[in-house]
Amino acid sequence: MSDIRSDVAAAVGRVLQEWGIADSVDPIVELSARPEFGDFSTPAPLRAARARRMAPMAIAEEMRERLTAYELPSIAGWTISSPGYVNCHVVDARWAPDVMAAALSLDSSVAVSAPRRMVDKGRTLVEHTATNPNKAAHIGHLRNACIGDCVVRMLRRTGGEVEVNNYIDDTGVQVADVAVGLRHLGYHQEPNETFDSFCSRVYVQVGRRYEQEPALLDIRRQTLHQIEAGDNEVARFVKELANRIVDCHLTTMGRFDIRYDLLSWESDIIALGFWRHAFELLRAAGAAVHVDQGKHAGCWVMPTDDDAADDDDAKVLVKSDGVATYTAKDIAYQLWKFGLLGRDFNYRRWDPQDHSSPATTTSAPGALDATLYGRASRVINVVDARQAYPQRVVRRALAKLGHQLEAERSIHLGYEVVALSATAAAVLGLPFQDGKNIYAFSGRRGIEVRADELLDRAVEAVAIKARDTASAVLLASGAVRYYLQKFTLNQVIVFDFDEALRTSGDTGTYLMYTHARAAGILRRVPEERMTGVPALHPAERALLHAVDSYRYALHEAADGLSPATLCTYTLGLAAAFTDFYEHTPPIAKEQDAVVRAFRRRLVACAKAVLADALHCLGLSAPEEV
RNA sequence: GCCCCCGUAGCUCAGCGGAUAGAGCAGCCGCCUUCUAAGCGGUUGGUCGUAGGUUCGAUUCCUACCGGGGGCGCCA
Known part of the structure; x- marks a missing residue:
């Protein structure tokens, strides 16, 4: 397909070539400011x-003259x-149909491509969420999952595996x-309490009990040893506890349309000897x-990279x-991710009854093909x-094992935490501290906003205007994600x-609306069925540019x-569409058939691109609200 | 002490070397017999933390300093 912006870039490149400076100057073409x-x-x-040792404006003028001489059919003029800067005006009758055809041919089964953009070959493995399976997911976990899921969606949409x-x-x-609390301290789930928020409560209470009754710490120690040993009643209890919490987490994230291909369990890394094997390699x-x-x-x-004799900075393994x-x-897990460990998990469906459920690792023989995962x-x-810091250590371990390339391709996608504003802290009952305007969350102390709770409140916030409950939930989830x-x-x-x-x-609600x-x-x-291009209103031109920019923005x-x-x-x-x-008259009332058809098509383009972008963000694209 | 992040309008944030620094919120004045007002128009509001440096050109890159947050575990 012809692409005017690329044609312009090629023409600029040709001028640079003629000047003999194509190697040192990129033929960048951007939207006019x-x-x-x-x-x-x-x-x-x-x-x-x-x-060229010349004044920029003199160079620009010379470039303008050469570009004009090329007589590009899609360009009306250069200034x-x-x-x-050298600027161009496009021939609307050629440009607008190209942009619209591209937008209307967006197809969820075909990757969005952009000129001069290469997509990674091979599989990209994204790990996100990783919420400890002992309590309800909170807003910090949700930020992690939203970032991860959005990145996954964008990579897939641009053609990545x-x-x-x-x-x-x-x-x-x-x-x-939490196991200590449930097994030894006699807590009970309240009638209207979900299992994960029950566990959140127990977690906080157990933390307090430790301070009052240090003897409990012995029970914790024993519990940890039995978990490590495996194949005993405590280990089975903990596994069941974790299973139930993971189900809660999957449900919570599912409300935000966040899903996984594989649940990888630390207990399997131990049980299958991944660490033992990695340890041998490292030694x-x-x-x-x-x-x-x-x-x-x-x-x-x-050891650290600098060979200090007394290496106190070394990382304990x-x-x-x-x-x-x-x-x-x-x-060990990172080595497995790259297929460098020489070992595989066993795999089965998390919920055997549900084919859309994620796979999960298992130490027992599983039913799924191992080559589908990792590598x-x-x-x-x-x-x-x-x-x-620990992420750097993981990367360094790969390098030390001779996997320099994989070390470079180990990306820690770091993000800052979610903290509380002074007013939010007050809502949660935290005492006001003079001069302090950021307060830390603390799951340990029960100072947190649970993901489900936030979504429930968001549903309330949009319910007044929403058509029905289902619509309110979609809007709320999108609002929180955005x-x-x-x-x-x-x-x-x-x-x-x-x-x-x-x-x-600037909200997800506005985008979906x-x-x-x-x-x-x-x-x-x-x-x-009319295809003419009328004289463009400035708002139409701006919207066409926004539509056209999608592929670049997404990449x-x-x-x-x-x-x-x-x-x-x-x-x-969204703002360009609004x-x-x-600022243009209602399309239904438009008398000129060409204008009417053009504008309707423009709306269809904007809707298609908006839907595509919303999908990449993990927001729904509702037909009505 | 060392390392990382932040500092841009009253508030929350975009802006990854170029044109007159942009949004949203809050404030003020307007607009619903016209395709969905969860919207729009107008308006008020900025020495881009400070001081140097690099550059034709710096909010953007470098250095130092100031202020705020985080990290530097035989925790996970």
């Missing part, structure tokens, strides 16, 4: 200033503007704590060494009691920024109920693993 400048602009003359893992740490102290490579003295005496550690650390198991060429771990995805990853989200539940402005509005127009105005967001980038684009698209809607 303002409509007055034109449709597309290139800053190439600015970049060429050094190489220059300070400080050194992606496997989604959710890591279940079912052998750690957190599960043990053979000198990446795990035994320490005889100093603060790490009796441990196996991974095996504690002096012989138990592997979390990071150690993570190394990735790139691994993205969605883990909050506080864990940057709120958690619109912040850039390295921005702490200072959570605020009013801000999260707002339904106007805009889609429904476009759908409403299409229902009212019959489709016509930029996918390449940058940045949900926020796609959020910003989508808001701009602007068009508000």
Whole structure:
């Protein structure tokens, strides 16, 4: 398909070629910053200033003359503007039909492609969520899952092969704590309490009991040992507990349309000897060494890269009691992800009755083909920024084992935490602290906003105007997702109920409403077979540009693993559509058949692209609200 | 002490070397017998933390400092 923006870039490249500076200057073509400048602009003359030792405006003028001489059929004219841009105006009758045809041919089964964008070959494995299976998921876990899921959707939409893992740490102290509470302290689930929020409550109470009755810590220790040993009543109890909580988590995330290909269990990593095997590899490579003295005496550690004699900064892999650390198991798991461990899990369907349920690892022989999982060429771990150090250790372990390429392709997609605003803290009953405007959540102390609870409140917030309950749930889920995805990853989200539940402005609700509005127009105005392009209203031109930009925006967001980038684009698209809607007369009333058909088609384009973008964001695209 | 992130309008945030720094919220003034007002128009509001440096050009890159958050476990 012809693509005017690419044609312009090629023409600019040709000029640079003629000047002999094509190697040093990119033929970048971007949307003009303002409509007055034109449709597309290139800053190439600015970049060429050094190489050609000329004033940018003089270069721009020379480039304009050459470009004009090429007589591109789709370009109506070239201008220059300070400080050194060359701009073009497109021939609407050629450009608009191209843009619209591309938008209307969007097909969910065909990847969205963009010029000069290469998609990763091979499988990308994304790990996200990884909520401890001992309590209800809270808003911090939800941010993780939303980021991960959106990245997965964007990678898939741009043609990537992606496997989604959710890591279940079912052998750690957190599960043990709840097991201690349930088995020894006689807590009971309230009639209207879900199992996971019951466990959240127990977790908090057990934490308090530890402080009052240190003897309980012995019970925890015994519990942990029995979990580690496996094949005993305690281990089975914990496994069942974790299973039930995982079901709750899958249900919670399912409400946000977040799903997984594989649940990978830490207990299976232990049971199947993944760590033992990884440990052998690390020792053979000198990446795990035994320490005889100093603060790490009796441990196996991974030395730092600088060979200091007393290496106190080394990372402990095996504690002096012989138990592997979390990071150690993570190394084994990372090796498995790349297919470098030489071992496989066994796999079966999580819910054998439900074919759409994710697969799960199992230590017992499973029914699913092992080659379907792992064996990735790139691994993205969605883990909050506080864990940057252990993530670096995992990457370094791969490098030390000689897997330099895989180390480079081990990506820690870090993001900052969700914290509480002063007003949200007050709502949760935290005491006010003078001069403090950010308060930390604490699941341990019960200071948290549960994901389900937030969604319930969001449903209430939209219910007044929503058509029915089902519609309200879709809107609420999308609203919450958008709120958690619109912040850039390295921005702490200072959570605020009013801000999260707002339904106007820069919100998911507005985006979904805009889609429904476009759908409403299409229902009212019959489709016509006319293809003329009338003189464009500025709002129509702006909307066409927004529609045309989708493929670039999606690829930029996918390449940058940045949900926020796609959020910003989508808001701009919705705003452009609304602007068009508000500033052009109703289509149904339009007398001119060409104008009527054109505008209806433009609405269809905007709706198609909006739906596509919403899908990548994990928001629904409702026909009506 | 070392490392990472943040500091842009009253508030919450976009802006990954270029044109007059943009949104949303809050405030003020308007617009629902016209395709969905969860919307729109207008308006108020900025020495882009501070000081240097690199560059034709810096909110953007570098250095130092100031302020805020986080990390540097034989926790996970």
